[in-house]
Amino acid sequence: MKLHRKDILGIKELSVDEINLILETADSFVEVSTREIKKVPTLRGKTIITLFYEPSTRTRTSFEIAAKRLSADTISISSSTSSVVKGETLIDTAKNLESMNPDLIVIRHSAAGAPHMIAGVLNEPVINAGDGAHEHPTQALLDMMTIRSIKGKLAGLKVAIVGDISHSRVARSNIYGLTKMGASVHLAGPATMIPYGIENMGVVVHTQIEEAIRDADVVMALRIQTEREKQCIFPSLREYARHFSLNRRNIGSAAKDVLIMHPGPVNRGIEISPDLAESANSVILQQVTNGVAVRMALLYLLAGGNA
């Protein structure tokens, strides 16, 4: 089986079959990371560039480990400033990198649509590792992989996503993915964090966390970016935590075997209480583990096609 597309820019464009193919391929790569010699020769001789215009620990490391376990050579470029500030356009940067014959480029950028722009000018596959508040497809794929590996399915599950939906690419990609796969997605957050018209994406919106997580099979807390306080989208962290933090008390209304997820990095005590993050229901670290397998799958499907 092959993925008949050059790039992975978002979940929106993916079909159910494509998502299934990626998740199944990822499942098959899990085992590689448990070996004593954690390496397969699949992408030997291939060059993968990760281009990060936004700080990232988890995602970048995950991509690099995924590439290395497939025996690809990786080059990692991070720029704290935008290409505009640097004085070279993103397109020029991308074309210069292309001139060194890489086989795949991974990009994260604070501007929505930046990966789409370079995918349009490059011949090599491009993977979006997060663009603005738009999409974070590999995160949604690893989330779906995690849920599916434990629940055995996605269809019919109730998934609650809690927090700042407006600024969350994780939320958007998960909404696309989970609704495509037949899950019912409920959002919760103060109205200032819910974008207008989001119901049209096929989700149910709540302004009380309790309604969203009642009988939920999965509850996903989103990271609150503390600098958002200044934009008046919430009064204070204290107030937010009192009403939208996942804790022992409100999680009681969810299904008994509810999965507690978080894309990281976690603000302990703000969007989730520390004991809940460490509870038996929490799969936060499994998400990270699965991230490597999902990224191995994508690198293999996009860059390994002709091997």
Next chain:
Amino acid sequence: MNILLQGGRVIDPSSGRDRIQNLLISGGKIRARSADLKPTKGPAGRKRNDDLYVIDVSGKIVVPGLIDMHTHLREPGHEYKETIASGSQAAAAGGFTSIACMPNTNPVNDNRSVTEFIIKKAAAAGIVNVYPIAAISLKSEGITLSDYWDLKEGGAVGFSDDGRPVMNAALMRRALEYASSLNMPVISHCEDTNLSAGGTMHEGFVSAETGLVGIPGIAEDVMVSRDILLAEFTGAHIHIAHVSTAGAVRLIREAKSRGVHVTAETAPHYFTLTDEAVRTFNTFAKVYPPLRGEADRAAVREGLADGTIDAIASDHAPHARTDKEVEFDYAATGIVGLETSLGLSLSLVQDGVLTLPKLIEKMAINPARILGIRKGTLADGADADITVIDQNREWVVDPRNFRSRGKNTPFKDWLLKGKAVLTIVGGEIRYQDL
């Protein structure tokens, strides 16, 4: 040179004229006796004698020269985007005989020397009439009024801090009062910059999906509302630039019914496109105010139909490739319009939104009235500013053919029906594609 436009359908809403008629141009003016001339039998375009150049325009529409009351010519300061000469060429090619240019140049047109520079440059280019609009406030910073009297004497026809909305209501009040004593309009770019802060597109379902920061329609409505109240209070004339929202249309309609001296314009992209055009992160569709939702687009068309919106102006905003070939967030805002405005606006006639005479009112007569310039008529003795339109000419928008230096149009490859085929300014042919 004397020109006889022969056999065209002459539409002059200023006098209610709409009939097949010859039109004689002599000494740079329109001559009434043209109506009495018999059509000649000679071949089209052939010089009948030393004096008369006969042009066969049968099957075409002859109208008062079109006026685009809202353009950006970028000179002085941003000549790499456009010059007064290249913008004038673009205007003539688009069927415009007169254009007004906004003051957001570098330096800002907030003093007489810049106004006179623009007029001098336009005269040197010698293609179309260029009317400078001067800044409401010094450097368009919204703090101190510029010298309106001096600017008027220098040739300015209105005041606007276009692109730098006046947030200070007290300054706007004084601007309206002061301009009204000179009988000049204040042209308002209505945008509450607190409500629009950080935004790059319309706030709606497309921004919800793309995660781009939205500019809500109310950022415009709130300011339209404020400016209407200020105009009502001062009795001054406020002109609302580039109306893009249903709310603004409703507010202006109500204000007009109360007798407030408010006029309004919209741009072709607001009655043609919606925020869907931004979904692919196409920076050529990035414009302020942003392309709105379908309900807004419909309301703008309704506002044009019922007379709430007086004028169509292109908000011609040329940019260089380097300004647009970047991430959407960082891309310059604006769409070039001079060369597509008429073609897109004629679709309003094809769609039954406007009659042809009504369209000409909005593209020639009303802009002249709003700016107080003696244009927009084919009356005897008037300046021979004339546009000939071929309603049936189909053409494909190809930015490579634009006279404008700016190629930033979201309408590339669109098939349009109808275009200007002859542009005459002061009796001289400035563009011809017969």
